[in-house]
Every structure is written in structure tokens, then in C-alpha cells.
Amino acid sequence: MRRVYPLEERCINCHLCEVACIVEHSKTKSPVSAFHVEGLRFNREDSRTVPDPAEALAAGVPKPLTRTIVQTAGYVSVSTNCRHCAEPDCVLACKNGSLYVNEDGRVLLHEDKCVGCWMCIMACRYGAITPNPTRRNVPAVKNNGINHHCDLCPERETPACVWVCPTKALVFEDRDVP
């Protein structure tokens, strides 16, 4: 199965992979709208077409969240995302079956099922799962955003982060090791 692998020595810490990820997983697929308009709508249920970035910021989440995260330490940087393990700990830990492995081997989420218990976050040995505070299926409980991790861009042949990387520091290939 093909996965996204980062090449640490090529990463230039530009974070364009994050931008591409956000845009790819937005409704409009337009960077300006994804960053300025959609985040506001997700949070405020607001139908206004003209966004106010300050309001979006005040609302806490100005845009859809990225699924790949550039980690930096000094001069070293690397873009990290879900490893789509062959025997995923997160799927074993998921108590209501909202995480599953599809026929391609991708670890995916039933977004409507997830209750935000975060057991997957606890179980993931790579720290590749983050909570998504813009989506809560149990509104009564605070701070329980649902599971949020790389889905390998189901609508694209090559994931957006791989396509956008200016130094080809992300590769999409088949290796034995996750």
C-alpha cells in the first residue's frame, strides 16, 4: 500500500503541505475561501458571505485543520502524518467502530459515529492523531473534537501535500515499513 513518507533532509519548513491539506479538505477547494470563509461558517453557522478574519480568530478556529503537521526542532523540520499501519492500534482502541481499515488498507473514520473519546489519540504510537474541535458529535461535552488524521486524499491520485511540496520532501510510495 502506498503511503506518504517524509524525507527529513529535504524539508525546508515552508508548511505548504499544511496549506494544501487544508485546501484539499475544504468545501470550496480555494485557499482564500478555505482560510477566510469556511472556518467561520463551521463555527458560527453563519450565512454571511463576507468574512471577518478577526471574528474567525476570536471564535478560536479560523480555518479547517491540517491533517499533516510540520514538526520543527532547530534546523530540522519534517512533515508528519498518519502511517496507516497494517495493524492499527487506533482501530483496536476505538470502542464504537468509528475507525476502520478500508479495502485499500487506509485507516479511515466514520465521522458521524465518532464520539470524541480520544482513545485513538492515546493508542497511536506515532502521535499522528489530533482532535478536531470544529466537529463535535456530542455537543453536551466540552473539548471533545472528533478524530482527525490523514485520509490520503480520497479524491486525488497523489495526496495534496505530496503534490505541493516544492522540494519533493514528501513522497507517495509503497514500502514495507509504515
Added chain:
Amino acid sequence: MNYYEEANGRVALGIRRPEPGDWHHGYAEFHVLRDDERCIRCLVCVRQCPYDCTFYDPHRHAVYNIDENCVNCRRCEFMCPTDAIEITRWGAGFRENDNWRHRTIRAIYKQADTGAVNLSGLGNDLEYVSYFDRIVLDASQVTNPSIDPLREPMEMRTFLGRKPERLGEDCEMHPNLQIEVPVIFAPMSFGAISFNFQKGLAMAAKEMGTYFNTGEGGLHPDLRAYADCAIVQVASGRFGVSLDYLAHSAACEIKIGQGAKPGIGGHLPGEKVTREVSRTRMIPEGSDALSPAPQHDIYSIEDLRLLIYAIKEATEYAKPVSVKIAAVHHVAAIASGIVRAGADIVVLDGFRGGTGAAPTIIRDHVGIPIEVALAQVDQRLREEGIRHQASLIAAGGIRSSADIIKGLALGADAFYIGTAAMMAVGCTACQQCHRGKCSWGITTNRPDLAPRLQPEVAAERLANLLRGWAHEIKEMLGLMGLNSIESLRGNRLKLRGVGLTQVELDALGIQQAGL
């Protein structure tokens, strides 16, 4: 963000006040405009700017610029995912004055600030006449047929080095370099340029059947695999020179001078001497790499002969030895002496040649154009009957395949391209090479900047450039009715001058257009 903290010190005070030692930063040259509708605050530009020009202010949730630091490298423009950035000139600048131009005024401010020699990168950027642009080419019409290079073979192969005195069974053959395109990558040392770029040059040279030149900074152990396409340089600093270094080469080059700074040595600042550079150059890490102005064992043609033959001995007469000089007055007499001293290749570097760092005043005012130097040297060597004893490589300001065709007709065998090669991999000619912060990862070894240029990407783009030029050269040869580079070499009847005086035409050895 720590950058923000630094910037906040200035911004929060609300007063921008250039310090007495910093007046040249008092007037910004460029203005970075950011379309706020388009800016998505992804901060790519903030992370990409190595010149401390772009900042993020979390209180305003906005990106802004300290324009006085902008050098117009255009990296932010290139990387911006929404095309929100535009760099313009700042306002009116100084009052219009053709005598006291802004660069002149700024140079004085800078020296009054620092009391030092102003440095620059890249090459001479003043408005001297470009003879290449005043020369036009001939074409075949009716009386002689032109040749279509897509249908007929076109010979591009060139051999560089000493040729036999006469042909025959007993003729003595000398070591020669074989190149498939008449373009070689110019000497650019590891240290001045990044490892990745040098590796890219080596890979492209290997692919295209030509050579790259190590410059004076030695050959990194990881590049010794490319020894077959390396020309190794022995310069006045002797950095990285050893028997092993000379052995890992296709040819050796003695560097006497550089077109951008004839008569002075090099200076690689200690900050650029990283661990790898120090290992390659065989000097302590962090120490300035100063190469002396002259080679202190060469004070005459006779001394040069000693070094040439010392290198030939060391390499067992298996490799051609080239000598590189800057084009200066009396270059023809000097070149004649160099050929008689035993050089197999003479490299002439014109005053447009590039550099990693040179005093601006020397870069802009010393040396002569490559076109006249080339014409004069070729003429002189022919008159003396020693043209076959050495090949001529022209360097310094070769910008296109047209320059190459014209240079071939003026008498060169091959050409060095340095600045053009850098532009192929992203250089925007911002002239900041001497600062070691190249935002394109070309002239820097800073670990956060160097990966911006990847060897494979560089090699592909460089090979494409050579392929394109080779195709254009074939087309231009064909339209002149020639089917090989050999037929054009020194064939000045194919050239005509436009808008040149008789003295200039005579110096170039060409005729006025129309005659």
C-alpha cells in the same frame, strides 16, 4: 515566534529610528505589497524570508514587512500559495539625477556607516556596451543552402586541449577533454555555493557529456564519484589541493584571475566555512578562507611553466592543464605566454563574470569585455602559429546560445556558464551572494536554507538548459549552412557589427553590417 519578538521591539516603540551606523537602512529600496483579501496567513513567506524582512503579528493576525531589509529576491512571491505578494520599488526614491544615482548614494551611505569596502555578489551590472548585442549573424539565402538540423546530422562534439603539430602516423596525441555541447559549468567553489548545487552541476555535466568545475574550494568526498566530469582548480589559496584531489579529475585548472575581480584574491567569510566546507578546503572550521591576490609562486611566465609541469608530473601527463585568467589589457600577449608555458587550455574570463563576493568598485570597473579579449587572443595565437597548441574557453557574461554562436565565430572552443546556470536553478539576480543567506539555497550552506535546492531538481533543470541551447546552436549553425561547430570556429565572416565604430570593428576583427 522569536522573529516576532525581535520585530516587536521596534514596532511596539512606534518609532523607527535608524541608528548612526545603520543609515543605509534608513531608506527602503523595495516595498512589499500584500493583498489582504488574498493573504491567508499561512506564514509561508515569513518562514521563507532569510533577510528578516517578513514578520507575523499575532495581535493583528497579520503579516507585515520591514521593507528596508527587502532585497527583492522574490522568494516570498514565488512561494505564496495565493499570489498575494507583489514587490515594488519604494516610492520616488532619491530625486532623479543621472549623475548621483540611487546606487551611488546608497554606496556612500553604506561606507559612511561602516568605513569598510562595499561588497557585492553576482557580476558587473553597469551599463557598459555589450558587443554581443551589437553583433549579428549571417544566414544562407539562394546561393548556398541552409541545413535543417532535424533532418541532417549536426556535429557538436568538441575536443579541448593541445592538438598534434601535423597529422600522420607518427603524430603525437595529447590528452583532450571531449564535450558534447560547447558549454561547461563555470568554476564555483563549494562554500561559495551549496553542496546541493555543486552536486546538481556534476549530475547535469555527467548526463550531458560535459564538465563542471570545482572552483578553488576543493572537491567534496561525496563528489569524487563524479571525478570523470570534474575540472579541479588550483588557485592561489590552494584550498583542498592534494595528490588525491588532482587524481580525481578530468583536467586541472590553474586559476590566476577571475573576471569579476581581476588582480585580487578571494574571501570566503568564516560564517560560510561550515564543517563540511572546512573538511573539503582543509582549513579550520569558522576561519576566513582568504586566497592571496597573486599565486605567490608565479611571478612570471617561467614560474607559471613550473607549476603547469608540476601538475602534469603529478597527474602523469594524462590530463590537460588549463590556465584561467581575467580579461585585461594586453590579454593577447599574456595568453600567448600562457600557451608557450605549456597550458593545454586557456580560459578567458570577461568583466561581466560573476562572483560569490567581490568589492563592488572592483566588480564594476576592472577588466575588459570578453568579446574583444577573445577576438584579440584568437587573432594573436593564429598569427603566432600556436593556436592549435591550446583551446580557448570564454567565460564571463554568457547569457544565451546566441552569445555562444557569436563567441564561437570570434574564436572560442567552449564556454563557461556560471550565472546562467544559477538562474536555471532559481537565481533571481538579487546580488546578495556575499551574504551567505541565499533564499534559493544556491549560494549558502546554512542548514535551513541549503535544502531549498535539491540536486536532482537542479540537475534536471541544468540539463534542460543545455539541451535547449544545444538545439538552438544547431538551428543557428544550420541556417548559416554549416553542419559542425568546427566550421564556425574563428569564422568571423559570419559576423557583422551594428552601430560600432571602425576601431571597435577592428578590435573584434569583424566587418560592418551590409558590407
